[in-house]
Structures are given as C-alpha cells and as structure tokens.
Amino acid sequence: MWKWLHPYAKAEKSYALSGKLMPWFLVIAIPTFFVGIIWGLAFAPADYQQGDSFRIIYIHVPAAMMAMGAYSTMAVAAFIGLVWQIRLAEMTVAATAPIGAVYTFIALFTGAAWGKPMWGAWWVWDARLTSELILLFVYLGIIALYNAFSDKILAGRAASILTLVGVINLPIIHFSVVWWNTLHQGATITKFDQPSMATEMLIPLLIMIVSFASFLGLMILYRFRNEILQRESHRPWVIALVKQSLKTNKRG
Amino acid sequence: MAFTSLSDFIAMGGYSFYVWLSYGVSLLSIILLITNSVFKRKKIFHQVEQRLQREQRIKAAENREDIL
Amino acid sequence: MFDAFVQIVRKDLLGAFRQQSDILNPIWFFVIVVTLFPLGIGTDPALLARIAPGIIWVAALLAALLSFERLFKDDYIDGSLEQMMLAPHSLTWLVCAKVFTHWLLTGLPILFVSPLLAVFLSLEENTFWALFLTLLIGTPILSLLGAIGVALTIGLRKGGVLLSLIMLPLSIPILIFSTMAIDAASFGQPYLGLLALLGAMLVGAITLAPFAIAASLRVSVS
Numbered sequence: 001m002w003k004w005l006h007p008y009a010k011a012e013k014s015y016a017l018s019g020k021l022m023p024w025f026l027v028i029a030i031p032t033f034f035v036g037i038i039w040g041l042a043f044a045p046a047d048y049q050q051g052d053s054f055r056i057i058y059i060h061v062p063a064a065m066m067a068m069g070a071y072s073t074m075a076v077a078a079f080i081g082l083v084w085q086i087r088l089a090e091m092t093v094a095a096t097a098p099i100g101a102v103y104t105f106i107a108l109f110t111g112a113a114w115g116k117p118m119w120g121a122w123w124v125w126d127a128r129l130t131s132e133l134i135l136l137f138v139y140l141g142i143i144a145l146y147n148a149f150s151d152k153i154l155a156g157r158a159a160s161i162l163t164l165v166g167v168i169n170l171p172i173i174h175f176s177v178v179w180w181n182t183l184h185q186g187a188t189i190t191k192f193d194q195p196s197m198a199t200e201m202l203i204p205l206l207i208m209i210v211s212f213a214s215f216l217g218l219m220i221l222y223r224f225r226n227e228i229l230q231r232e233s234h235r236p237w238v239i240a241l242v243k244q245s246l247k248t249n250k251r252g
Numbered sequence: 253m254a255f256t257s258l259s260d261f262i263a264m265g266g267y268s269f270y271v272w273l274s275y276g277v278s279l280l281s282i283i284l285l286i287t288n289s290v291f292k293r294k295k296i297f298h299q300v301e302q303r304l305q306r307e308q309r310i311k312a313a314e315n316r317e318d319i320l
Numbered sequence: 321m322f323d324a325f326v327q328i329v330r331k332d333l334l335g336a337f338r339q340q341s342d343i344l345n346p347i348w349f350f351v352i353v354v355t356l357f358p359l360g361i362g363t364d365p366a367l368l369a370r371i372a373p374g375i376i377w378v379a380a381l382l383a384a385l386l387s388f389e390r391l392f393k394d395d396y397i398d399g400s401l402e403q404m405m406l407a408p409h410s411l412t413w414l415v416c417a418k419v420f421t422h423w424l425l426t427g428l429p430i431l432f433v434s435p436l437l438a439v440f441l442s443l444e445e446n447t448f449w450a451l452f453l454t455l456l457i458g459t460p461i462l463s464l465l466g467a468i469g470v471a472l473t474i475g476l477r478k479g480g481v482l483l484s485l486i487m488l489p490l491s492i493p494i495l496i497f498s499t500m501a502i503d504a505a506s507f508g509q510p511y512l513g514l515l516a517l518l519g520a521m522l523v524g525a526i527t528l529a530p531f532a533i534a535a536s537l538r539v540s541v542s
Contacts, residue, residue: 052265137489176493
C-alpha cells in the first residue's frame with residue numbers, strides 16, 4: 001500500500017488527485033442537499049410534541065455530527081503528519097479546522113434557535129450544547145495558533161500537536177460536562193433524546209447527513225488544494241498552472 | 253406534503269421565526285465558508301501572477317541595460 | 321539522568337528566589353481576584369460559601385495563566401532552551417523538571433494561601449479540606465497543560481492571549497471536577513470518587529503531557 005500511496009505524498013500528485021475527486025463529492029452533495037432540505041421542510045410530518053419546530057433537526061444534527069467528523073479527520077491527519085512526517089497531512093489539519101468551526105457554529109446556533117421555543121430560553125446549559133461550545137473554542141484555538149505562525153510548515157505542525165492534545169481532552173470534556181449537567185439540573189432536558197424516530201422523519205435526516213458529510217469532504221479538498229498552492233507557489237508546476245489560467249481568462 | 257398551502261408552509265406551524273432563522277443563518281455561514289475558500293484561491297493565483305509580472309519586468313529592464 | 325533533573329530544578333529555584341516578585345506576583349493576583357468577589361457580590365456568608373469553589377478555582381486558573389510566561393521564556397531568550405535540546409538527556413525528561421519547578425513556584429504557594437481564602441469566603445473545615453485536596457491534585461495538571469500551550473506559543477510575538485485561548489478550554493474538566501468535589505463536601509457527601517478521577521487525570525497528564533511539550537518545543541525552537 002505504501003508503494004501505491006507514496007506518489008501522493010508529492011504535492012503536485014495529490015493536487016491533481018483531489019481535483020479529480022472533487023466533482024464526485026459535488027455530485028453527491030448538491031442533490032442530497034436539495035432533496036433532504038425540501039423533504040425535511042415540506043414533506044416530513046410534523047412532530048406531535050414539538051410541531052414544526054422540530055424541522056431544525058435537519059440541519060442541527062448533521063452539522064453537530066459532521067463537526068465531530070471534521071475533528072476526527074483532523075485527529076487522524078495530525079497523527080499521520082506527526083508520526084510519518086508527512087506535510088500534506090498537516091495541511092489537511094489546517095484545511096479542515098475552519099470548516100469544522102463553521103459546522104460547530106451552525107450546530108450551536110440552530111440548537112439555540114430550537115431551544116428558544118422548546119425550553120423558553122435561547123441558551124440553556126444543556127450538556128450537548130455546552131460541549132459543542134467548548135468544541136468551538138478548541139477549533140478557534142487551533143485556527144488562531146495556525147494563523148499566528150508565519151512559517152506555515154511550523155504552523156501545520158503546531159496545529160497538529162494541539163489537535164492531538166484536544167482529541168485526548170475532548171472525550172474527558174464531554175464526559176465531565178454531561179456529569180456536571182446531570183448533577184446541576186437533573187434530567188429535565190432530554191427532548192433531543194427521542195427513543196426512536198418515525199421513518200418518514202428519519203430518511204430526510206439521513207439524506208441531510210450524507211449531504212453535510214460530502215460537503216465537508218468537498219470543502220476539505222478545496223481548502224487542501226489552496227494550502228498546497230500557497231506553500232508551493234514558487235514551484236514550476238504552480239507557475240505553469242497560473243499561466244494557463246491567465247491564458248484561458250484572456251480568451252474568455 | 254405536510255402543509256396545505258404556501259402561507260401555511262411559511263408559517264411553519266407558528267415556529268416560522270425560529271425555523272427560518274436557523275435555516276437562514278446556516279445557509280449564510282456555509283455561503284461565507286465557500287466564498288472565503290474561493291477568494292483565498294483567487295488571491296493565491298493573483299499573488300503568483302503579480303510575482304511573475306514583476307520578474308518579467310526586471311528581466312526586461314536588465315535586457316535594456318545590456319543593449320545600452 | 322536524575323542528576324540533570326535535580327540540576328534544572330535547582331537552577332530554576334535559585335533564579336526564582338533571586339527575582340522574588342516573579343513568584344509573589346501571581347499569588348498576589350490570586351488573592352486580589354478572590355477578594356474582589358465579596359466586594360462585588362455582597363458579604364452574605366451563605367452565598368459566599370456557595371460560590372466559593374468556583375471563585376477560587378477560576379482565580380487559580382487565571383493566576384496560573386499569568387505565571388506561565390515565565391515557564392520557558394527566559395530559557396528561550398538566553399538560549400538555554402536550545403542547550404537543553406542538544407543535551408544528551410531526553411528533552412521529555414528535562415521538560416518534566418521544568419514543569420515540576422513551575423508547580424513548586426506557583427501551585428504550592430496557592431496551596432499555602434488557600435486557608436486565608438477559606439476564611440475570607442467563610443468555608444467550613446470539611447469544605448476547606450476538599451478545596452485543599454483538589455488544589456493539590458489539580459494545580460499540577462494545570463502546570464502540565466499550560467506547559468503545552470507555552471511550548472506551542474513561545475516563539476510567537478503575541479503568544480500571551482493565544483496561550484489563554486488554547487489552554488482555558490482544555491482545563492475545563494479540572495474546573496468541573498474540582499468544584500463538584502468541593503460542592504459535594506459542602507453538602508456533607510463523600511467526594512473521594514471525584515478526587516480519584518482528578519488523580520486519574522493527573523496520572524494521564526504526567527504520562528502524556530511531557531511528550532506533547534517536548535514535541536511542541538521542537539516545533540517552536542527551530
């Protein structure tokens with residue numbers, strides 16, 4: 001496998017490969033997005049308890065799940081980057097962090113907007129919301145650290161180390177917040193934990209999860225390509241690329 | 253179809269503000285993420301372009317000096 | 321190997337005692353922050369005792385943040401950090417010595433002034449002992465976590481704020497478990513289990529953090 005993978009440790013090759021992969025993610029992300037959102041908003045039946053406000057679930061849950069998914073991607077990439085000294089993996093960490101932060105923000109915001117009609121307050125110190133908030137802080141810390149270094153190779157390595165420190169800490173944080181929450185509030189807020197969903201509600205949710213996941217993949221690839229271009233901007237292949245794009249622009 | 257009319261759909265069973273707010277803000281943040289990424293790519297291309305032009309000008313200036 | 325450990329601890333302690341304000345200022349800050357709360361909230365003893373654990377722990381976190389700058393900064397500026405990296409001993413081990421000294425100079429003094437704060441915030445004896453034990457176990461974890469943050473940000477010009485952004489979210493579990501233990505003690509409930517959890521976190525931090533610190537230093541000093 002290493003022999004097969006090795007050429008992709010070269011920036012130019014993985015730039016080309018990720019360019020080839022991007023359309024596939026796009027082809028999955030866009031139809032699932034429209035189908036899922038229209039199905040979820042218009043066709044799924046209203047919840048008998050929460051009425052139509054439950055339709056927020058179709059962005060809240062996928063965003064929250066994929067916020068964690070983005071972090072797992074970063075953790076795996078950081079591990080690979082640090083252990084096998086592969087710079088491209090560190091670039092993936094840097095490319096993924098902003099997307100994860102945006103997803104976390106979406107999950108937080110929709111959680112608050114859902115909480116207002118359900119709990120009567122924009123913000124409740126619910127265990128999940130709290131640990132999502134802390135996840136957002138961790139993401140912002142990683143992004144801030146990455147941006148603070150002017151040498152992007154060092155920046156990638158520092159961000160990778162912080163990602164790994166975070167991956168050990170995040171489960172502890174989540175566990176501690178859950179425990180803290182049950183002690184302080186009692187189990188009053190469990191409206192998110194419905195035992196099971198009706199199939200008509202579940203299918204659009206699954207479609208939205210697929211959509212968010214492939215959009216995450218798409219954005220990772222896009223930003224990963226940006227990182228490669230940025231760092232290799234003095235290499236001949238990047239210059240050739242720029243010249244070519246200049247030519248096509250002039251013609252058009 | 254869970255709704256009988258368009259106005260019914262927009263009203264979202266009385267939760268219109270919260271539902272549309274969530275969807276709107278989410279869409280907005282995703283659009284911001286996309287524009288930021290695209291803008292970054294354009295910026296990198298622009299930087300490389302400028303550098304190439306500068307190099308060309310320097311080369312041209314050197315050639316002129318050689319002739320003189 | 322142990323020799324090098326002792327040498328570093330001795331050198332740092334000597335340096336710190338020559339510049340005593342470096343040790344005293346964070347402690348001073350800690351006491352002042354805690355004093356501000358009764359002035360801002362009111363002097364009702366029941367209320368103060370209720371919120372005391374949170375106040376003390378948040379103040380301890382902030383005081384720790386202030387003191388981190390000293391952890392590697394001087395060594396970084398005068399080049400002895402690079403010497404440490406070139407030394408025949410493993411950097412991980414030497415880093416342990418640095419963090420240990422840092423705890424001696426900041427964590428331990430906080431333990432010493434904690435009785436005073438217990439009096440200020442009208443804590444009962446049982447609650448005070450819980451506070452003391454959580455500080456005893458929790459402050460070394462803070463030193464270890466903070467050292468990772470310092471090691472990552474040391475080469476940066478504006479590392480100070482960044483350090484707090486990185487470190488504070490990671491220290492939330494310590495805050496939660498410590499205040500829970502103190503709360504439990506104030507209600508007369510057993511809190512040994514929570515202390516054991518903190519202890520487990522300390523053991524985990526001691527085993528893993530030095531590697532992260534050493535790796536971060538290698539990134540920053542290069």
